[in-house]
Amino acid sequence: MKAFKVLQPGLLSLLHDRGRVGHAALGLTTGGPADPFAASLANQLVGNGDDATTLEVSFGGLTVRAQQSLQIAVTGAELPITINGTEQPQWTTLNIDEGQELSLGFSEKGCRSYLAVRGGFALDPQFGSTSTVVREGIGGLSGQKLNAGDDLQVNPSEEIKGLTLPKASRPTYAQHLTVRVIPGYQQAHFSRLQQRRFFGSEYEVSPRADRMGYRLEGSVIDGDITGILSEGIAFGAIQIPADGQPIVLLNDRQTIGGYPKIGCALTSDCARLMQLRPGDRVTFTPISPEAAHNAVHLERIYRRSISLQARDS
Amino acid sequence: MTKDLRIHSAGEAALIAYFADEASPEVAAQIQATAERLRSALGDMLVDLTPSYASLLVAFDPYETDQYFVQHTIRVAAQSVQATEATEGRLVELPAYYHPDCGQDLIPLAKAKGMDWEEIVRIHSEREYRVYAIGFAPGFAYLGDVDERIAAPRLSTPRQAVPRGAVAIADRQTAVYPAVSPGGWNLIGLSPLRMFDPAADPTMPVGVGDRVRFVPVDRQSFLDAGGEL
Numbered sequence: 001m002k003a004f005k006v007l008q009p010g011l012l013s014l015l016h017d018r019g020r021v022g023h024a025a026l027g028l029t030t031g032g033p034a035d036p037f038a039a040s041l042a043n044q045l046v047g048n049g050d051d052a053t054t055l056e057v058s059f060g061g062l063t064v065r066a067q068q069s070l071q072i073a074v075t076g077a078e079l080p081i082t083i084n085g086t087e088q089p090q091w092t093t094l095n096i097d098e099g100q101e102l103s104l105g106f107s108e109k110g111c112r113s114y115l116a117v118r119g120g121f122a123l124d125p126q127f128g129s130t131s132t133v134v135r136e137g138i139g140g141l142s143g144q145k146l147n148a149g150d151d152l153q154v155n156p157s158e159e160i161k162g163l164t165l166p167k168a169s170r171p172t173y174a175q176h177l178t179v180r181v182i183p184g185y186q187q188a189h190f191s192r193l194q195q196r197r198f199f200g201s202e203y204e205v206s207p208r209a210d211r212m213g214y215r216l217e218g219s220v221i222d223g224d225i226t227g228i229l230s231e232g233i234a235f236g237a238i239q240i241p242a243d244g245q246p247i248v249l250l251n252d253r254q255t256i257g258g259y260p261k262i263g264c265a266l267t268s269d270c271a272r273l274m275q276l277r278p279g280d281r282v283t284f285t286p287i288s289p290e291a292a293h294n295a296v297h298l299e300r301i302y303r304r305s306i307s308l309q310a311r312d313s
Numbered sequence: 314m315t316k317d318l319r320i321h322s323a324g325e326a327a328l329i330a331y332f333a334d335e336a337s338p339e340v341a342a343q344i345q346a347t348a349e350r351l352r353s354a355l356g357d358m359l360v361d362l363t364p365s366y367a368s369l370l371v372a373f374d375p376y377e378t379d380q381y382f383v384q385h386t387i388r389v390a391a392q393s394v395q396a397t398e399a400t401e402g403r404l405v406e407l408p409a410y411y412h413p414d415c416g417q418d419l420i421p422l423a424k425a426k427g428m429d430w431e432e433i434v435r436i437h438s439e440r441e442y443r444v445y446a447i448g449f450a451p452g453f454a455y456l457g458d459v460d461e462r463i464a465a466p467r468l469s470t471p472r473q474a475v476p477r478g479a480v481a482i483a484d485r486q487t488a489v490y491p492a493v494s495p496g497g498w499n500l501i502g503l504s505p506l507r508m509f510d511p512a513a514d515p516t517m518p519v520g521v522g523d524r525v526r527f528v529p530v531d532r533q534s535f536l537d538a539g540g541e542l
Contacts, residue, residue: 027450184329232364297376
């Protein structure tokens with residue numbers, strides 16, 4: 001069933017379910033929402049399961065026209081939302097009627113917002129996932145980002161009662177982040193001095209940061225090797241290329257690569273990292289694999305403790 | 314044969330196992346066999362496996378298991394791989410139409426090496442290669458090792474568009490381009506076979522650890538097999 005006609009696609013709007021796993025041996029990367037927490041809440045606000053496809057809107061600027069009456073929710077980066085010019089709340093179930101226009105302005109805090117529709121966007125999965133990876137031309141609508149004139153389809157569903165995420169539970173998007181890092185990979189090729197410099201310096205997000213990797217600018221890190229035999233790149237791996245400027249490798253990373261890596265960022269911190277914009281600041285702090293394992297479980301307990309409330313209207 | 318196995322952390326949900334310092338057909342086959350064993354040993358705990366040259370990245374579900382269990386399982390799997398099975402591996406034949414018409418670097422390469430282009434073809438097709446890794450783009454398989462007599466560095470200026478199916482050499486590696494893409498490898502021919510076809514099952518004719526041999530075919534057989542010039 002028709003859901004929306006895209007009038008303005010925004011800078012980078014991509015359809016995503018949870019991502020494409022299990023195909024690294026073919027060279028296929030994972031993709032998936034940069035901020036799975038925000039994407040999941042968008043789905044919950046319209047009563048969808050976690051595997052429903054949402055639209056990730058980077059930097060905002062999206063306008064779509066509803067082609068039937070729909071229930072929607074917008075989460076993630078803060079931006080102005082209007083339906084036919086009337087301001088609407090974020091983190092809340094919204095109703096939109098056929099013919100009305102939904103506009104997402106440009107993001108003011110954070111970088112990536114999520115638009116979920118009741119029933120989930122309908123499209124055929126490729127390799128078990130609908131996630132769009134533009135570099136591979138796989139997933140989404142013909143493997144591409146949204147373009148003006150595209151038609152978005154929705155799965156049939158029944159209407160639900162409106163929901164909202166209490167203000168106290170809403171994430172805030174800061175301009176500075178401390179990323180926890182498990183040292184590993186070629187850590188031994190970075191001297192103690194270089195490791196201290198890495199963990200003691202503040203980095204700035206480069207204008208070239210993207211879904212493949214967040215490039216950072218700051219203190220140069222020097223390893224005693226410049227290249228290695230190409231090997232598998234884990235999510236969050238921090239690569240130190242020849243120029244010594246760290247790159248945190250993310251959802252759309254290549255599956256293998258030959259630059260040395262100093263360690264890996266915690267998955268949940270990568271989601272926060274991808275909400276940063278060029279010019280925002282990042283520091284790194286080391287964490288043991290055991291403490292990281294605990295943190296992963298605590299994060300899940302915290303996320304499961306978040307509950308939505310009925311929307312009072 | 315796994316006494317050299319080293320396992321390092323690769324984040325909260327992955328470990329990387331290093332089988333050797335250098336790639337070799339034996340190491341590639343050993344990694345392939347270990348990966349097979351891990352699939353059944355880890356079951357739902359396994360998220361993904363990325364084999365490459367001399368290593369295997371093992372991504373696991375941190376809610377179902379932890380690094381200690383996975384590390385132990387990798388060691389057990391690697392140790393149980395027998396020397397015999399680690400040298401066999403599947404043999405895949407890839408047809409290739411070698412000709413200056415579609416292998417633009419064949420003649421310059423022959424000149425640089427002081428031989429006929431037919432000699433380049435003979436040397437390239439008489440050897441058996443191993444699939445060392447798949448990456449860079451979906452379906453791009455790195456095959457090694459190319460005979461030193463025809464090894465050639467990447468072009469100083471990469472091409473904007475290398476055709477799908479291009480058979481190419483870079484240093485001591487060879488590959489078949491799975492899709493049209495920019496590339497700096499030396500082109501010596503075209504294969505009619507699709508190296509990556511999302512609609513096909515299997516998606517790729519080769520996997521990491523497989524053995525590959527190129528079979529020279531003439532222009533007509535190339536076209537009959539679906540090749541496009």
